[in-house]
Amino acid sequence: MALNILILGDIVGRVGRRGVKEVIPRILEKHMVDFIIANGENAAGGNGLTPEIAQELFAAGINVLTMGNHTWDKKEIFTIINDEARIIRPANYPPGTPGQGYGIFRVNGKNVAVVNLMGRVFMAELDCPFRKMDEILLELQDVDYIIVDFHAEATSEKIALGWYLDGRVSLVFGTHTHVPTADERILPGGTAYITDVGMSGPLNSVIGVKTNLVLQKFLTQMPQRFESASGPYIVSGILVSLTEDGKAENITRIQYIEGE
Amino acid sequence: MALNILILGDIVGRVGRRGVKEVIPRILEKHMVDFIIANGENAAGGNGLTPEIAQELFAAGINVLTMGNHTWDKKEIFTIINDEARIIRPANYPPGTPGQGYGIFRVNGKNVAVVNLMGRVFMAELDCPFRKMDEILLELQDVDYIIVDFHAEATSEKIALGWYLDGRVSLVFGTHTHVPTADERILPGGTAYITDVGMSGPLNSVIGVKTNLVLQKFLTQMPQRFESASGPYIVSGILVSLTEDGKAENITRIQYIEGE
Amino acid sequence: MALNILILGDIVGRVGRRGVKEVIPRILEKHMVDFIIANGENAAGGNGLTPEIAQELFAAGINVLTMGNHTWDKKEIFTIINDEARIIRPANYPPGTPGQGYGIFRVNGKNVAVVNLMGRVFMAELDCPFRKMDEILLELQDVDYIIVDFHAEATSEKIALGWYLDGRVSLVFGTHTHVPTADERILPGGTAYITDVGMSGPLNSVIGVKTNLVLQKFLTQMPQRFESASGPYIVSGILVSLTEDGKAENITRIQYIEGE
Amino acid sequence: MALNILILGDIVGRVGRRGVKEVIPRILEKHMVDFIIANGENAAGGNGLTPEIAQELFAAGINVLTMGNHTWDKKEIFTIINDEARIIRPANYPPGTPGQGYGIFRVNGKNVAVVNLMGRVFMAELDCPFRKMDEILLELQDVDYIIVDFHAEATSEKIALGWYLDGRVSLVFGTHTHVPTADERILPGGTAYITDVGMSGPLNSVIGVKTNLVLQKFLTQMPQRFESASGPYIVSGILVSLTEDGKAENITRIQYIEGE
């Protein structure tokens, strides 16, 4: 029996949360879904995650929230990140970092590992995500399915990790750019891959932020206080079907725009 | 009468060139196409463009080649860039740079301007692409259609330029990441937009480069001499239909994989 | 008759302000000084400048405050930056930016221009500082002395500007790294040059910030709220003597450590 | 009995090599020197190091050559880096990297460890230099003196490492910017520190490179083939005296300009 997974990209602010709450039931009506993973690093007002908002998203049916460079933006995160096993922050932060870099979840009698990694190109000065993943794989030898959220900027780093893990994990999906890519495929070794799943957030915005604020930033080069945009949502994600042997047999992009 | 434009992303090396030469006739059989623009910055062995390769691509039916951060990689480019009006390099290089930042082409009795701009986020220290485009628009007031290739890395900068030019140009398409995005749309002001059209190059590669070389770079952090990969091609692009009034009425992604 | 100028580097927070207030009188006792320029971008708690703190520094004898990447950190700056001619922000911000990029001051019957420029390497996406300076020089043809604060990170960009302006201005001094360099010299064309004048701020700190906070940042890669350090000050600067013809005849580093 | 160490910064090309060969004997006439360390990453034509040039520098009296981001620029380095114990490359390259990140040398009956680390801010994606140094210190518990060359760009990262290692090593000196800093001091725990020792290379240049080539790069933003400059040399370095207990009692900057 296959495992069917729904992945939703970076949920941005109030609009993104409304989007996933409205769209998840619609997806579940149409598709078999055993497990839902979403990136939650922008869920609280565009920056970070709070306990209340995490609960709101779990209540909406999301099983695991992955994070990224905005993990620590809301200080309330520190009150739950060590105890809430369903929140996964990038595993290649230094040893001793609060929270966990991966989690193992029981789904339909199978063990599903969810790993979060962060890129280094144009990003943060973290440990090598490639070597960190090698270490983690040693700890995951008895797991049935391994799913990796690679939160990174550069397409080269993301695609390289996909090839590096091909045949060793079930799925590598990218997050962070907030724009879905159209390169979803199953690599020769059986790993499903996509460079970015895109965001769940305000459609008419610049990656979730009010357009005029971002334009002011680019035009003036002066600091701007960014706010999440309002208006209709777009919810972007993928559906992935995995077979008994941990390989992928299907990866399909999905997209819902409010009112369409 | 509408204008139908085919855009092909960064053509990478020999495999990419074989791809566009084989695919363009297949596209022309199925679709009305009045004008073909491709990004040529990686056409010569993955880095730069030579006169011979430019001619090869024009002979394949491409009308205009836009460029990017690899414009100057092959020194032979200097022998043609001032005289070959069909090669357009980023317009926001400093004044006095060889070549031209935009060109005006006669298509079906209409004037079509093609502009190339380069981003600054995670890229080069060029002039502001937003303000440069304002300047160029003053010079293009009598042109019927304006098409912009924004060669840039960050999704925020690319989307911001799309909104900035919405209603002022016919099409803003992104290049440089070599991965097609699935966010093609017509903005409220009538401008067609996509963050990246993706590459025409070797399918099994890291943005066109041999996978093992890129993996060695990430794993060792030591310099690698990158080579374009071989194997089957993927050709990525968009078809855009513009109406008489210069607005877009359709934007559709296309993708051809060799042997599929 | 020569013009003698005292330059003080980035003044960091309360400790830096105490330093310059105590040290300026000691310098004036020992040295002829006609004009004092200091970089004020970190004067208010380490980030930015307020009207009160600007007045405090002018009252301490500083004639002109130059700025940098922290110009806009305190929003109170907007209440004075257009009217207070003694505050100079980087000239290569886009046209329309509040404030002025240079000022002309009357000193001993001579006109002294003070220009502030900001680097682009590892810094902000501003206009080209080299070309911007060419433009400004056209406006300063009748000025007797031209002094440039180049607020930049990379030694290559700073030294390159020094050579570019050699013989065209009286002094190019660098700021921003908060560490004084020992490369002060008079270039062949008569321009005095130093890569960085260093800061006026807390001696036992990391470029002015509490050491343990910066170490936490490097060790954990998690966000830290930086605070200026306390303890004894170091005041770093240069004394420069210019001759009637606008050339430099002497550049000397000075340094005062509290209690020494 | 004290240990007296001479440190010379990045040796740039032919001019830099001529400088150290002429200046070392002059220093040895005036100062007690037990051990000479120089940074060799730019010794071969400005980029990298070859076996011949390494021998030339050892013959000039240099005991150990440290490296940096240009370690791998000349491929001949691979023929000696594993066997030549006197060449030390940054220790925070990934495990498995050719060469060694530190060496232990016998000097006057004492064991002197020389460690090379590279920064990550505006530099390469290496392992954390702070944590890597913690690891190395565990292996150096029986060594008498520990000397660290921190090859890094940002003053904040360099100063932070100085404080981090204060009391744990004898000396932390910076390299890479090619500009000497005037912040040499002995930190409270007894560690001598300087942010950068500066280069040994052509005086009239941009960090060793021909000035007009660097200016062309900044003005045109087009690629330039950089060449080391010719003309008189500047040799920059420090003299450091260490006491029996491994602490520093003196750090003094030295500088020799050809013909002065």
Ligand SMILES: [Fe+2]
């Ligand atoms: Fe995000």
Ligand SMILES: [Fe+2]
């Ligand atoms: Fe992110």
Ligand SMILES: [Fe+2]
């Ligand atoms: Fe490209």
Ligand SMILES: [Fe+2]
């Ligand atoms: Fe590119």
Ligand SMILES: [Fe+2]
């Ligand atoms: Fe500063």
Ligand SMILES: [Fe+2]
């Ligand atoms: Fe600054």
Ligand SMILES: [Fe+2]
């Ligand atoms: Fe160097």
Ligand SMILES: [Fe+2]
């Ligand atoms: Fe270096």
